[in-house]
Amino acid sequence: MTKYQIGDRVTVKDATSLFHTRTQAFVRGHTGVVVEYRPEWVIPEDEAWDRLENGRTEPFYVVRFLQTDLWDPYTGFDVDTLETECSERWLAPAKDEA
Amino acid sequence: MSSPAKQSGASKNTPSPSTSFNTLTSLLADIAPAIHEVQDSPYTLSNARYAALRHVLHDVGGQPDLPVEYKEKVEEAWEMNTYVTCECLGWRGAWNSEMRRRAENDLGATLYFGLPYYARWITVATKTLIDKGLITPDELSAKIDAVRTRLSEERS
Secondary structure: OOOOOOOOEEEEOOOOOOOOOOOOHHHOOOEEEEEEEEEEEEOHHHHOOOOOOOOOEEEEEEEEEEHHHHOOOOOOOOOOEEEEEEEHHHEEEOOOOO | OOOHHHHHHHHHHOOOHHHHHHHHHHHHHHHOOOOOOOOOOOOOOOHHHHHHHOOOOOOOOOOOOOOOOOOOOOOOHHHHHHHHHHHHHHHOOOOOHHHHHHHHHHOOHHHHHHOOHHHHHHHHHHHHHHHOOOOOHHHHHHHHHHHHHHHHHHHO
């Protein structure tokens, strides 16, 4: 069972990630929409330290952002989007949820 | 004991100590990290400075930088050999791609940005094999020296 559903608005946490990360700085603190599920997989925090066999697994999500939300100024079209993948621990429900 | 003829021959090809010192100095200046405030293990650190320092090296997306020239470049043999070697090490269970990326960060900024892409791969492959006790640093160094000697003989 996944914590987030397709269409949920989520905000990427801006947590400290020493030595290694798969959560790009340019999406941290930004809000996007869950558009796809990825299979459960070992989180990068374990996989990067040789724990592929016994590491913690989590659902991964494809999150879609508006480019205009990520970059200031963004010179492309307003409808342009960017998708990236996050493990569940890096996401929080968006606060702007009405 | 070397003959006078040999000595004069050597002085022709070998730079004088002052020339080689200057060469070494400029070479080091060229590759020194672009730090505009001296970082000599300071006693204190501001939160802002720490925030910049803890940023993970490989997370370059969106970081401020200068434009880079776009080049159409095909892979060379050594690059593909490196790729295949690293994939085989993964297939045989020595490491995985995340370990490689993390190990590349561990190189530090000078080596991370100073080495060509696949040179970064092969460097951390060797380091991981040493870390896991699969090879020893002296074995690796001896092999590197053997190749260096062979290549310098082939080129001379």
